[in-house]
Amino acid sequence: MDINQKITEELGVKRWQVDAAVRLIDEGSTIPFIARYRKEATGTLNDEQLRTLHERLTYLRGLEEKKEQVLGSIEEQGKLTEELKNQILAAETMVVVEDLYRPYRPKRRTRASIAKEKGLEPLAVLITLQKTDRPPEELAEEYVDEEKGVKSAAEAIQGARDIIAENISDDADYRSYIRSVTMKKGRVISAAKDPEAESVYEMYYDFEEPAGKLAGHRVLALNRGEKEKFLTVKVEAPEEEILRYLYKKILR
Incomplete structure (x- = not known):
């Protein structure tokens, strides 16, 4: 550049x-x-x-x-x-x-990495691709292996789900879309940890505003209030829209 x-x-x-x-x-x-x-x-x-x-x-x-x-x-x-x-x-x-x-990025051991160590990545791929008429429970039976720590089909499916979830979370395109749609349609919500406590953050004790319209000075105030333990702050994403997007992209 x-x-x-x-x-x-x-x-x-x-x-x-x-x-x-x-x-x-x-x-x-x-x-x-x-x-x-x-x-x-x-x-x-x-x-x-x-x-x-x-x-x-x-x-x-x-x-x-x-x-x-x-x-x-x-x-x-x-x-x-x-x-x-x-x-x-x-x-x-x-x-x-x-x-x-x-x-x-080098990761600490996660549930997904542990599932991969147990040999469940091929099952995760099969479930993601959706190109078999066999139910997941039947597929999972083939991955039950006591020596590898997979004691049942249910455990195999859970491990595959952990792998799929991490793969989706790590995808740059998905993350970009989710970040963008959350900025456009998400909401920032804050509440008081102790409604009776006096502080300079009282206007944020029961506060909600669209993420895309939140002014910079309010972001700073919310960050300070959360850091000083007066506020709990969360971002509410448009989950249904995100799930529809992921469903369309992954299971197309």
Whole structure:
């Protein structure tokens, strides 16, 4: 990514202005100093523009470092395909990079990983594909193995379900859709841990607002109230719509 060019386009200024500002920042100049004493060098970029430039410069450089780290980790695992590499390189946010990396991130042992160790991944694939007329219970009987810790068909099915659930959770496209639809149609809800307690967060003791309309200062207040243990905060997602989407995508 040409970081300076991207910032140039975002700010709607000249490339030489961004190059000059970045050079001054890299030399150790502060934003107030550049805004006040280096106007001629940056073509009179104002304080607000310079602060935005600095924030984006820091973020985009961090993003590029993250991409290199992720690519290196996946390559070490021998799982880096050309398609995945291109997706990571094209990503414009940390969230997208993290979503793409999620299936390859070294994990602690999970219920899904334990189920895989028990040899239940093929059963999970069969159930997901839905290409057999045999009921899952009948399929699962073939995976009962006392030595591997699978004592019954019900346990085999539960292990397969754990694998399927983790696979869905790790899919970058699904995560992107769920995040997007939750921002559009979800709601942020907060309640008091102790309704009788006096605090500066009392207006949030019984609060609900669409996630997409929640102002930044309210987000900060909710975060503080939750951290200080006055509030419980949750995001209510449009579950039925998400389930319809997943059903259509996975069982199509």
